[in-house]
Amino acid sequence: MDKKEIVNVLERISVLLELKGSNPFRTRAYQNAARALEASSISIGGDISAKELEKIKGIGSRIAEQIQALARDDDLDLLRELAEDIPPGVIDLLKIPTLGPKKIKYLYQTLKIENISELELACEENRLSGLPNFGPKTQENILKGIQSVKKYSGSFLYADIYKQAVEVLENIKSHKLVQKADLAGSIRRKKEIIRDIDMVAATDKPQQVMDFFLSLEQVSDVIARGASKSSIKLNTGIDVDIRAVSPLQYPYALHHFTGSKEHNTAMRSMAKKKRIKINEYGLFKNGTLIGCKDEKDFFNVFKMEYIPPELRENYGEIEAAKEGRLPKLVKKQDIKGIFHIHTDFSDGSMTMLQACSYLKGLGMQYAGITEHSKTAAYARGLKEAGIEEYFKEIEKVEKTLEDFTIFKGIESDILPEGELDYSDDILDEFDFVIIAIHSHFNMQEKKMTDRIITAIKNRHSTMLGHPTGRILLARDPYKVDIARVIDKASEYGVDLEINANPHRLDLDWRMVKYAKNKEVKIFINPDAHHLENLNDYMYGVDIARKGWLEAKDVANTMDRHKMRKYLKEKRSR
DNA sequence: GCCGTTTTCGGCCCGACTGTTTTCAGTCG
Numbered sequence: 001m002d003k004k005e006i007v008n009v010l011e012r013i014s015v016l017l018e019l020k021g022s023n024p025f026r027t028r029a030y031q032n033a034a035r036a037l038e039a040s041s042i043s044i045g046g047d048i049s050a051k052e053l054e055k056i057k058g059i060g061s062r063i064a065e066q067i068q069a070l071a072r073d074d075d076l077d078l079l080r081e082l083a084e085d086i087p088p089g090v091i092d093l094l095k096i097p098t099l100g101p102k103k104i105k106y107l108y109q110t111l112k113i114e115n116i117s118e119l120e121l122a123c124e125e126n127r128l129s130g131l132p133n134f135g136p137k138t139q140e141n142i143l144k145g146i147q148s149v150k151k152y153s154g155s156f157l158y159a160d161i162y163k164q165a166v167e168v169l170e171n172i173k174s175h176k177l178v179q180k181a182d183l184a185g186s187i188r189r190k191k192e193i194i195r196d197i198d199m200v201a202a203t204d205k206p207q208q209v210m211d212f213f214l215s216l217e218q219v220s221d222v223i224a225r226g227a228s229k230s231s232i233k234l235n236t237g238i239d240v241d242i243r244a245v246s247p248l249q250y251p252y253a254l255h256h257f258t259g260s261k262e263h264n265t266a267m268r269s270m271a272k273k274k275r276i277k278i279n280e281y282g283l284f285k286n287g288t289l290i291g292c293k294d295e296k297d298f299f300n301v302f303k304m305e306y307i308p309p310e311l312r313e314n315y316g317e318i319e320a321a322k323e324g325r326l327p328k329l330v331k332k333q334d335i336k337g338i339f340h341i342h343t344d345f346s347d348g349s350m351t352m353l354q355a356c357s358y359l360k361g362l363g364m365q366y367a368g369i370t371e372h373s374k375t376a377a378y379a380r381g382l383k384e385a386g387i388e389e390y391f392k393e394i395e396k397v398e399k400t401l402e403d404f405t406i407f408k409g410i411e412s413d414i415l416p417e418g419e420l421d422y423s424d425d426i427l428d429e430f431d432f433v434i435i436a437i438h439s440h441f442n443m444q445e446k447k448m449t450d451r452i453i454t455a456i457k458n459r460h461s462t463m464l465g466h467p468t469g470r471i472l473l474a475r476d477p478y479k480v481d482i483a484r485v486i487d488k489a490s491e492y493g494v495d496l497e498i499n500a501n502p503h504r505l506d507l508d509w510r511m512v513k514y515a516k517n518k519e520v521k522i523f524i525n526p527d528a529h530h531l532e533n534l535n536d537y538m539y540g541v542d543i544a545r546k547g548w549l550e551a552k553d554v555a556n557t558m559d560r561h562k563m564r565k566y567l568k569e570k571r572s573r
Numbered sequence: 574g575c576c577g578t579t580t581t582c583g584g585c586c587c588g589a590c591t592g593t594t595t596t597c598a599g600t601c602g
Contacts, residue, residue, distance in 0.1 A: 025585055029574035060575050098591085100600050133599080137592055185602080198602080224601095226590055231601095241602080243589090256587090261602060268586040273578080279587055 002445070002481045003037065003044040006070045009079060010034035010063070015091060016082035018101040019108075032058040035262060037067065038510060039315040041517040043483060044071050089115025095154060096145040098138070106131070120146050152237040155193050155473055159502030159539060161238055162187065165197045168218065168240055175212050177205045179247050184257035188309045190542040192472060192505045196231075196239040200253050206244035213242050249281045251292045256280035262314035270318060271302065310546040315513070327550045332541050334551040336559050338534065339368030339409065340434060340465060340497065340525030345390055346371035346380045348529040352397045356406060358534055365560040366405040369394060370434050375413040375421040382410070384426060391429070405560040407431040407567060411465060416440045418454025420461075427460040432567050434497065434525075436465035437478065445479040452480060453488045462570055463495040463523050463555075466506045474503070482511055490518040493573055495555055498547075500540025501527045512547025521555045522547075 001009070014030035036058030042048075048071050053064040069076050086108075092115060093104045107113040110131065111122055119142065122128055128139040148154065165187050172181045178201050182188070185198025203209045206228045213230055214222055223231040223239060231241045245253040256264065257280070268278045276285050283290040283301055292298045296306045304321035308329055311317040320326050341355055342348035348355075348371075356367050371390065372381035382390060391408055398406045411434045412420045412427070420427065420435065427433060435455045443451065455461060467485065468477035489496055496515055499506045504527070507515065515522060524540035526533055544554060551557040558566060 023574080026574050028585080032575075058575070062574060098600065102599060133593060135593060141591090196602090224590055229589055231590095257602080259602070261586095264602085265586055272586075277587085281588090 001044075001070045001074045003042075003483055006044060006067055007034050007038045009070055009076065010037065010067075013079055013082060015094065016079075016086055019086055019090060019094075019105055020082065021101070021105050029058075029060075030063070033063045035314060039513075041514055043487070046072050087114045089118075092116055093119060095149050096142060097148065098141045098145055103134075106133075116146060116149070148233075148237070153473060155195055156238055157472055157502055158187065158190065158192055158194055158542075159536075161194050161197065161236075164218075164234060164236060164238065165199075165240075168197065168216065168234070169199055171216055172199065172201055172209070172213065172242070175209060177203050177208055179203060180250055182254055184243075184254060185241070185259060188258050189260065189312055190310050190546055192509070192543065194238075196241060198241050198257050199243075200250070200257050201242060201244045202247040202250040203244050204246060209244045210242075243280070245280065251294050251298055252278075252282045253280045255295055255298055258309050258312060260313050263312040263317070266314045266318055267302075274302070276301070308545065310542065311548065313546075315510075327548045329545040330541060330549050330551045330554050330557065332538055334554065334557040335364070335524060335537060335541065337364050337366035337368070337405075337556050337563060338526060338528075338537055339370065339407070339432070339463075339523055339556060340411065340499070340527045341367055341369050341534070342371060342411075342527075342529045343369060345369075345386075345393070346376070346382060350529075350531045352393055352406075353400065354531060355528070355534065356397055356401055356404060358531055360401055360404050362534075365403070366407060366563060368407040368409045368432060370409040370411040372438075373410055373412040373421050375415065376411075376438055381413075384422070387426065387429070405564065407563070409434060409462075411436055412460075413438050414451060414455040416443075416451065418451040420455060420458055424460070427458075428571075430460075431564075432462035432570070433460045434463055434465040435461045435494075437469055441469060441478045443479065445481060448479055449481045449484055452485050456485070456488050456492050456494045459573060460571070461492075461494050462567065463497050464489060465497045465525070466499040466504050466527070467496055467511075468506050468508065470506050470508075471503050472505065477506070482507075483514060486511065486515050486518050486520055489515075490520045493570065495521040495523055497523045497525050498540045498543050499527050500524055500536045500538070500543070501533070502536060502539050505539065505543050507543075507547075509543045509546035512544060512549060516548055516553050522549060522553060523555045525556075 010030050011034045014027050017027045036056050040056050050064040050068055053059050053067055066076055090108055113119050123139050123143045128134045129136045165183055172178055180202040184200050186194050201209055210230050218234045219232045220235040221233040229243050231239055233239050243257055271278045276283055290301055299306050305326045307317050307321050338359055343350055343352045343355055359367050374381045374383050394406050394408050408431045410430050414435050414437050415421055470477040496507055524537055524544055526536040528534045
């Protein structure tokens with residue numbers, strides 16, 4: 001089993017233990033271990049040593065052994081035993097809001113409810129109402145929850161809901177009693193998938209702000225209404241939570257509601273050792289508030305650097321902030337040029353001139369045009385005969401634009417055996433080559449990994465495009481040992497792409513950090529087919545930041561002269 | 574199950590809201 005699968009197993013054990021009602025701290029130990037393993041840069045092979053694993057904080061002797069067993073045999077007695085006790089459908093019940101492990105366990109034991117459909121039927125037949133601690137309201141809420149899960153997946157793409165979030169936020173800000181308001185939660189942390197929108201408002205009259213919030217025209221349902229905290233469902237299906245606090249409490253509340261839960265837990269635990277209590281209202285030493293005017297002050301109380309929201313995942317940011325070694329995260333302004341652009345030469349809708357003029361208008365210095373290669377017939381991939389015309393067009397457009405460089409590129413398919421689909425002679429003519437998988441997704445992991453590594457070894461390869469092939473909320477990544485791919489990319493001097501298309505955001509930020517540790521450079525590319533997609537590179541910058549990247553880690557922060565030299569050196573390796 | 578400036582046992586983050594109760598457990602973030 002590879003690292004990612006082992007992380008999944010540990011998370012699964014945690015969920016199963018929770019459903020069994022085991023010691024909650026044991027449950028959390030597995031969760032923590034999963035995160036710790038995921039965040040570590042350790043490489044997992046069949047011969048991984050327990051000692052090596054135990055060095056990771058959060059992994060003790062017992063779990064180290066279990067990870068060893070998983071890496072070696074793909075098997076674990078504990079998991080098998082737990083899975084025998086609990087049918088797979090029961091785990092799905094956790095997706096239903098208002099339903100947690102305790103209630104699920106009870107329903108499973110008393111009513112033998114094993115999946116969502118059975119639960120729905122039981123609610124409709126009024127079998128829940130009347131059970132101890134279950135009343136008519138609970139039953140109704142569960143039914144509502146099931147409908148919501150069925151109708152919406154319960155998850156949303158960041159790009160799809162960001163606008164709605166800002167719209168609601170602007171509404172809140174417009175209220176005369178609101179002094180300050182910000183987005184918080186996963187959207188502020190720039191997670192690729194968002195389950196709900198969180199915001200915090202500073203006001204001296206929380207009740208009036210709550211009333212205003214609940215009366216917004218986008219509200220389709222009120223989930224909770226409290227004196228300082230409320231939740232609503234928007235008519236687009238996503239929930240919004242808002243918290244109103246006094247202006248004095250605002251920085252603490254903003255930190256609290258930005259999370260993540262794991263970051264907060266670790267911060268509180270750390271604070272507690274210094275006899276400081278953290279809650280959403282403040283930092284308290286012996287019951288006395290430690291004043292902070294903003295989040296920067298907040299971290300400063302613990303002699304920590306300010307931790308940007310993107311990094312607050314308890315992936316090592318707390319230790320790094322204490323030691324003053326947080327990265328200076330890459331910014332949108334650092335990006336000097338854009339690669340991975342499809343024009344109407346293959347399956348794009350814009351002309352080359354439109355794309356490049358637009359980028360120049362954004363202040364960019366260069367573009368790397370990449371049409372699909374010939375195997376991608378569905379996308380009108382370039383046949384050998386069309387390449388000369390393609391180059392001529394590039395040269396023509398380049399001449400019309402002053403101080404702007406266009407690099408001649410191709411997105412070359414990686415064929416099933418790992419070969420590229422043009423001859424060496426032809427590949428030699430391009431300034432750069434993005435290698436990528438577009439077919440034969442269903443391969444065994446080893447075969448897929450070897451296929452990609454074979455392509456990485458090709459001296460023409462500049463970078464690996466959308467490295468795992470995932471489509472968020474739609475298609476799983478193909479089976480690939482991405483850590484091994486990154487190791488080989490590092491060895492052979494091939495870069496990796498963060499595909500910034502909001503449906504992809506591939507490479508995943510967790511692995512971006514891994515790539516950084518392996519000194520693999522990253523290109524942030526929009527994979528644009530339409531003019532408006534060219535701006536998507538900004539989502540890629542968010543992901544790069546979330547993966548701890550600095551400007552020097554991102555290839556397309558180079559100016560156009562350095563980039564030309566860089567690409568040339570890559571070709572001659 | 575993990576961990577240690579309260580160290581090898583005894584803790585393990587903190588609070589709001591809901592729905593069920595009649596003082597609180599469960600869920601959520």
